[in-house]
Amino acid sequence: MMQPSSRLVGIVRHLLLATGAMLVLLPLLWAIRISFLPAEDVFSPQFHLLPSRWIGFENYARALTASPLLRFLVNGVVVCAAIILCQVLVAIPCAYILAKGRIVGLRLIWLAVLVGLVVPPAALALPLFIMAAQLGLIDTYAALILPWTISPLGIFLLRQAFLRVPDELIEAARLDGLGEVEILARILVPLITPAIGALIMISLVAHWNDLLWPSVVVTSGDKATPPFGVMLFQVQEIGSDYGPLLAGAIMIAAPLLLVFILTQRRFLDGLSWTGSK
Amino acid sequence: MSVLVVRGVSKSFGAGSVLSGIDLDIGEGEIVTLLGPSGCGKSTLLRIIAGLEVADTGAIEIGGRDVSRLAPGARNIAMVFQSLALYPHLTGRQNMALPLRVRRLGRWQRLFSPLRLSQSVRTIEREIDAAVDDLAARLAIAEVIDRVPARLSGGQRQRVAIGRALIRDSRLLLLDEPLSSLDAKVRAQAREEIVQIQRSFGLSCVFVTHDQGEALAISDRIAVMLGGRVAQFDTPAEIYRNPVSLEVARFVGTPTINCFEGIVDAQGRVHTGSFLFDTRLAAPAGDTVTVAVRPEHVRLGPARELSGPVLRVVRVEDHGHDGLVHLGRGDSLAPALIARSGQSTSLRSGDEARVAIAAEEALFFTRDGARLESTPVRMADYARG
Numbered sequence: 001m002m003q004p005s006s007r008l009v010g011i012v013r014h015l016l017l018a019t020g021a022m023l024v025l026l027p028l029l030w031a032i033r034i035s036f037l038p039a040e041d042v043f044s045p046q047f048h049l050l051p052s053r054w055i056g057f058e059n060y061a062r063a064l065t066a067s068p069l070l071r072f073l074v075n076g077v078v079v080c081a082a083i084i085l086c087q088v089l090v091a092i093p094c095a096y097i098l099a100k101g102r103i104v105g106l107r108l109i110w111l112a113v114l115v116g117l118v119v120p121p122a123a124l125a126l127p128l129f130i131m132a133a134q135l136g137l138i139d140t141y142a143a144l145i146l147p148w149t150i151s152p153l154g155i156f157l158l159r160q161a162f163l164r165v166p167d168e169l170i171e172a173a174r175l176d177g178l179g180e181v182e183i184l185a186r187i188l189v190p191l192i193t194p195a196i197g198a199l200i201m202i203s204l205v206a207h208w209n210d211l212l213w214p215s216v217v218v219t220s221g222d223k224a225t226p227p228f229g230v231m232l233f234q235v236q237e238i239g240s241d242y243g244p245l246l247a248g249a250i251m252i253a254a255p256l257l258l259v260f261i262l263t264q265r266r267f268l269d270g271l272s273w274t275g276s277k
Numbered sequence: 278m279s280v281l282v283v284r285g286v287s288k289s290f291g292a293g294s295v296l297s298g299i300d301l302d303i304g305e306g307e308i309v310t311l312l313g314p315s316g317c318g319k320s321t322l323l324r325i326i327a328g329l330e331v332a333d334t335g336a337i338e339i340g341g342r343d344v345s346r347l348a349p350g351a352r353n354i355a356m357v358f359q360s361l362a363l364y365p366h367l368t369g370r371q372n373m374a375l376p377l378r379v380r381r382l383g384r385w386q387r388l389f390s391p392l393r394l395s396q397s398v399r400t401i402e403r404e405i406d407a408a409v410d411d412l413a414a415r416l417a418i419a420e421v422i423d424r425v426p427a428r429l430s431g432g433q434r435q436r437v438a439i440g441r442a443l444i445r446d447s448r449l450l451l452l453d454e455p456l457s458s459l460d461a462k463v464r465a466q467a468r469e470e471i472v473q474i475q476r477s478f479g480l481s482c483v484f485v486t487h488d489q490g491e492a493l494a495i496s497d498r499i500a501v502m503l504g505g506r507v508a509q510f511d512t513p514a515e516i517y518r519n520p521v522s523l524e525v526a527r528f529v530g531t532p533t534i535n536c537f538e539g540i541v542d543a544q545g546r547v548h549t550g551s552f553l554f555d556t557r558l559a560a561p562a563g564d565t566v567t568v569a570v571r572p573e574h575v576r577l578g579p580a581r582e583l584s585g586p587v588l589r590v591v592r593v594e595d596h597g598h599d600g601l602v603h604l605g606r607g608d609s610l611a612p613a614l615i616a617r618s619g620q621s622t623s624l625r626s627g628d629e630a631r632v633a634i635a636a637e638e639a640l641f642f643t644r645d646g647a648r649l650e651s652t653p654v655r656m657a658d659y660a661r662g
């Protein structure tokens with residue numbers, strides 16, 4: 001019979017998956033643990049899995065008061081919102097033309113997008129920094145936002161989504177009398193919302209968590225985004241007081257986690273939808 | 278007055294010419310089919326009429342007005358696409374209302390109309406809703422009009438697509454193989470529905486298809502398109518009986534017309550290996566011509582009744598209402614032929630049958646495939662009885 005052996009396969013599969021999940025989750029759980037430990041436990045020679053005394057949210061309170069953490073979170077929201085808005089607004093028309101346009105030289109531009117896709121952002125940090133410095137944008141929101149307003153990945157994702165929309169639909173809209181902008185806004189964008197959602201999520205994760213670029217162009221806590229802010233705060237204020245530090249780290253990761261949990265089904269749909277199916 | 282006139286339209290993509298010198302005119306309330314094999318340019322022609330492609334030369338007139346330079350949306354054409362192209366995220370009602378909203382509301386009114394700000398916009402929206410309801414009722418989709426396309430049946434989707442096309446009150450409906458995605462049973466029914474809608478709305482209609490059965494069934498006139506030209510533009514009966522070229526004769530008719538070669542003699546008669554067609558052909562003596570005969574004009578009989586050559590029956594297809602008899606060359610000089618027999622035939626494979634063809638039922642073509650006028654003298658090689 002198939003039944004017992006397939007159940008065994010199921011158990012093994014779940015064990016493997018659970019182990020994998022634990023490996024991924026362990027650092028996070030560890031961080032949560034430490035964020036509730038009093039300072040003496042962190043450095044005590046004995047290992048305590050649980051805090052020796054319950055300090056409640058003291059570390060969290062300390063993280064919030066010792067550093068402008070809320071300020072960092074606001075900065076993060078402003079910067080990410082601006083980046084994502086620009087990326088979507090730029091990627092939609094670009095991707096549409098790349099998918100459906102009949103203009104000479106389009107292949108060359110597509111090639112440029114692909115090149116942009118494979119260049120690691122870190123490689124651009126120095127030239128971008130020099131440009132930002134010459135424009136006098138160091139330590140401004142503009143410096144944090146402008147380099148990322150055009151996303152090759154976004155153009156790529158949306159182009160693949162537009163390619164799947166049949167030409168006849170666009171032609172029907174033309175016959176119905178819609179102009180190009182309205183075709184895009186009324187017909188095509190609603191059809192590729194899963195891909196746009198995927199782009200928003202990917203971009204949000206990347207820029208919320210970005211440490212490198214803020215550390216290049218931001219010099220004060222005033223414009224620091226959450227991860228960079230926490231790093232500043234570690235060095236300047238708390239030194240190596242890990243409890244509050246990790247409490248801060250958890251608070252900056254929480255918004256992202258929340259967004260992801262709320263949208264995960266649509267997000268995964270979007271990713272699989274843009275792949276070849 | 279012609280509803281649509283196509284004048285001297287040519288189109289090429291790169292080096293390849295797709296259409297050359299197309300002339301057509303479509304009258305009030307007429308269904309014209311563009312019939313041709315794939316790649317003959319029929320869809321391109323339809324797209325040029327609709328304004329989705331621009332012709333290199335020539336002009337399109339709709340209702341007496343030259344629309345060659347107008348955008349598709351300004352031509353007031355109704356078109357149903359092969360895939361129907363319904364907007365999947367909009368309900369049937371929204372699909373049908375969209376063309377009206379575009380015409381009756383301004384761009385900004387359209388954008389802000391959900392806010393219900395202005396009285397005049399609300400009035401127009403109500404009128405549009407009423408127009409959609411009215412048309413939906415005539416198309417018998419009133420109950421399902423608020424569903425999205427994914428929740429409609431194939432036939433309902435087709436009617437919504439036609440509804441979206443018709444709501445603009447245009448006089449001209451273009452259909453690009455709208456039935457090709459349906460299976461055979463539904464197809465015939467959908468075809469009837471289209472004809473019924475076309476008649477009841479009094480529309481002129483250009484219908485693109487590669488299916489000659491469909492074309493013969495619904496058309497007032499057929500434009501047979503071969504290699505980017507209109508090879509013949511005439512009624513279905515004329516095209517079947519009087520093809521202007523061998524190409525048309527071979528393209529139209531199932532099974533394909535029988536073709537074999539013959540030689541013209543001094544009197545203009547045509548000799549083939551085994552048949553003599555007693556006719557007066559306007560061709561020089563000694564010329565080789567192609568003789569083409571429809572399967573239903575190949576007469577079969579027991580050896581004693583007809584006077585033609587004897588052929589061997591290779592295979593019999595019995596379709597119930599009629600049958601096809603495939604005749605092999607055997608050892609006579611006669612060509613392989615397909616004959617359509619009456620309701621049923623007693624012939625079985627391996628039998629021998631005597632074959633006769635009447636001279637007035639044979640078509641003659643030059644070696645280039647042009648039709649030759651023939652004046653039959655009398656029934657040649659024909660049954661005495």
